[in-house]
Amino acid sequence: MAIEEKRLILKYADQEGYTNDIDCYIKHGGYEALKKGFQMKPEDICQEVLDSGVRGRGGAGFPAGMKWKFLDRKSGKPIYLICNADESEPGTFKDRQIIHKDPHQLIEGMLCSAYAIQAKLAFIYIRGEFFEGYKILERAIEEARAKNFLGDNILGSDYSCDIIVHRGAGAYICGEETGLIESLEGKRANPRIKPPYFPAALGLYQCPTIVNNVETLCDVKHVITMGSKEFANIGTPGNTGTRIWCVSGHVQKPGYYEFPCAGVTLGELIYDVCGGLLPGRKLKAVIPGGSSSKILRADERFKGKKKDGTEFDWGIEDIPMDFDSLSLVGSMSGSGGVIIMDDSTDMVEALANINYFYAHESCGQCTPCREGVPWMKKITTRMCSGGAREEDVDLLKSIADQIEGRTICAFGEAASWPVQSFIAKFKDEFEAKAKEQALLRKQGEDTAKETSLI
Amino acid sequence: MLEIKVTDTVTINVDGELAQVPKGVNVIEAMRVVGKEKEIPHYCYHPKLSVVGNCRMCLVEVGNPMRDRQTGEAILEENGEPKIGWAPKPVIGCATNVSEGMHVRTNTPNLIDCRNGVTEFLLINHPLDCPICDQAGECRLQEFSAEHGRGYSRFKEEKNVKPKRTRLGPRVTLDDERCILCSRCVRFSQEVAKDDVLGFVDRGTYSTLTCYPGKELSNNYSLNTVDICPVGALTSTDFRFKMRVWFLKRTHSICTESSVGANTEIWSREGKIYRITPRRNDAVNDTWMTDSGRGLFKEFESEDRLTSYSVDQVAKSLDDAVVATRALLKAGSVGVIGSAHSSVEEQYLLQKIIKQTDATCEMVQHIGEGDGLLLSEDRTPNLRGAFINGLIKQLPERELGQLKASIEGGSIKTLLVFNQDLEQLGIDLGKLKESIQVIYFGNSKNTTSERAKVIFPSLSVFEKEGTFVNQNFILQKFKQAVLPPVGLMSECGVLKAILHELNNEAPETAMPFMDELWSEISENVEILKSVKWSAIPEEGFALEDASFASMNFVETQNLKYKPNLVSKTV
């Protein structure tokens, strides 16, 4: 491997002999950040997190320190911290690694964060299917409580905070932060309208609430350990710290790999880190940040100006893997789920698969998403089973455009971006399929290909 | 109907024109004020329910005057106008409150596309059974589809299938395929009826409205869900398939079920009433009414209904009945059992007769359990009117007091009875020491009418016009919806004829009946001073109630009533 990973979050996770119990964690320097943090004033930690520039790893990439600043502290209501461990975005499998292999890192990160925002209670909302992870977290919390890292008067201070692990309700939408909050309150995970229900003001039980991703909260621990300056030295300005890329699809060695932001290009990730494509295959497309991010075509050229005014002209392999670069090329780093597709991929089928997922997961509250997404799914499913029509491609695009930006939550975008980008970049394939099937239908032949959509 | 002082307004810019709108209301309400209601169609928003913003039909573009982040000063355009920072995406009007200087656009190509998009989406899985749907004619989806729909369908796939005829409760039937999942009915049940029985099961496009297992929508407000359902998903089991709404005449009326006096609308055709629905009045009943109040018209369809004037149990003309009444009244020793079911006008005329014949008057109370919402303990619509007219001075009791003693003691010779069944009041006409003559005003046969000397059948509230004074001393008008049974005159007409007969006057006919009567009432009744019949507004007229502050009316707290706690404790 030409390029070495630089692990921060997953530093010990896969080391020989490293176990997920508290003794092993403490032996490796665990809970020192908590002790250091408790010597600091809460507002100073908030400032450190802001200065570190750490951005949310859950999807939107919003600076964590800025989010904390929006907390409504004047209301006098209790403040809650929620760790979003619902990890359901197709292509993403990093939070589970942290929880399984290094749960105390998350707990320490959460307690540092809870102390910083002066939360009275913290929650881990863990995906319902992660039953093993749930048990691990429950055990880890008991261990931490026994050592007074959590519970009443933590480390002899007058600060008390507990963590409650809550198992999710088996739906992707439970990962959307306001849907998560509803679910945590015991209701259907119907996302709330924003405004007025911004979690930082009216979150859990209508109290100010911070929701952060598992990886983001772990980063807070390292910001305290290293100090904001040193943390910000990892990566590039505006894209600080490391990111765990979850690579799946047509590569030799799929898996999770941690690099400093911009520390690796997409080409290096595919060819050096993941051992390249399968024999005899050519790269066709990459979805860089989980299934909802816009697809990139292998033979595209990406040109434009960066924020600092410098120009860039990249092929797909040149794209630096960080927040800003991926948004410059019209997609996003999202949840870090990098899906690689080689030339054996049928783009209509790939999109049909994605549409199937989103149609199944829409909460059904608001009209455009509830009706539009299943419609797109019905069309792409039909296209895969022999009924493709030439007008389908424009219809799909038009439906996606009627959803995007008009829904209650960002699920509307998550479901319409794949359709928009697949069509923008692979329209020819959609049209070819329609033509081919029309011809076959004319000849009275069975047009259906043997595919099974999960 | 929004009670907002003139000073509490803000100036906003709607599609390039300045408009003054009440401060703090949302964009939908603001558009109502400026007469642009049609520009923001909406389904899920309801002024009396919480805002959920799920239909996405009310999208508008808004912008606010920009301010410098550091100095807080307004940023100006070159022409000196404030620079407007437009929101990057359309926002929902139902969850966006107006503020000073806000700009609102309702008709950009993007917004038109938004509304057309939502309309198309709502229709793709919709059964489109308007020809057999009860909501047709008053369906928002139908209406908005005409305006914002394509007119043809791009949907070539199979539609979803959902339950078509679910019994939600004794009075409500649900068609899930027509449901647009706006959640109005769910919110109503939770927030107003406080009977949380409705919810959605399944997810996404399969979301289905239903009752929780083992529960049913049976509370006394269940039919309000039918009223607020924007489509034909929730239908009244009683009204289902009975009549097309566009054939029905609508008449403003008042519910007589209790002293709440809910404002209603009577839907009738060719003399037959088909349904009763609530009419919005924020001071009285918001937009709701009880289920029980909606069925009151059926009582008048009973076989027992009195339909002709009679003397000595023989059908006679009105004149004969009036002449017979005069003779009885002139003989003196008259007792009157008045009624809080009578209108203000009827009570006024009755009071005149009482004065002229030196009669004594009493009333009995009609109470039931209140529900804290829109059914009060006092089950009469016009007890306050009886006080205002001076028919009574004290709150009526469960039973007759002095009057009963007088009847049994023999000092009453003639009894003028409104609605009451004397037997139920413990007076057996056959067992009295000295027989008395009864003049009976009532709707239907009972033991009293069977023994009455003179009978005047009374009309239902739907067959006449008049006013009631509700629990909050609001004078409210009801209008005639259907014609009375052939040959019958309103009680006001009858009472007036009796008065004329008593005074040997010829009836005069210069003014329309009610205007003339009210010109007299307003001269003679202190609290109704200067009220004109034609000037009583649709939403009612709040009367001066200070002189009744010490009365212990039976109502306890309900949606719009706070009992006078000070006097209660005395």
Ligand SMILES: Cc1cc2nc3c(=O)[nH]c(=O)nc-3n(C[C@H](O)[C@H](O)[C@H](O)COP(=O)(O)O)c2cc1C
């Ligand atoms: C449909 C949808 C699903 C989401 N699922 C997840 C998820 O599974 N895990 C997660 O961390 N964030 C998820 N998010 C993002 C959260 O809403 C939220 O932005 C995030 O938890 C904030 O954490 P961060 O600032 O640390 O990234 C999802 C967002 C949307 C719109």
Ligand code: SF4
């Ligand atoms: S966009 Fe989709 S997932 Fe989000 S609230 Fe609307 S229906 Fe639910």
Ligand code: SF4
């Ligand atoms: S709900 Fe409205 S649009 Fe639907 S069938 Fe009934 S009348 Fe037609």
Ligand code: SF4
């Ligand atoms: S039944 Fe009617 S009111 Fe209830 S959610 Fe459906 S459309 Fe809305």
Ligand code: FES
């Ligand atoms: S009225 Fe339904 S979203 Fe505003």
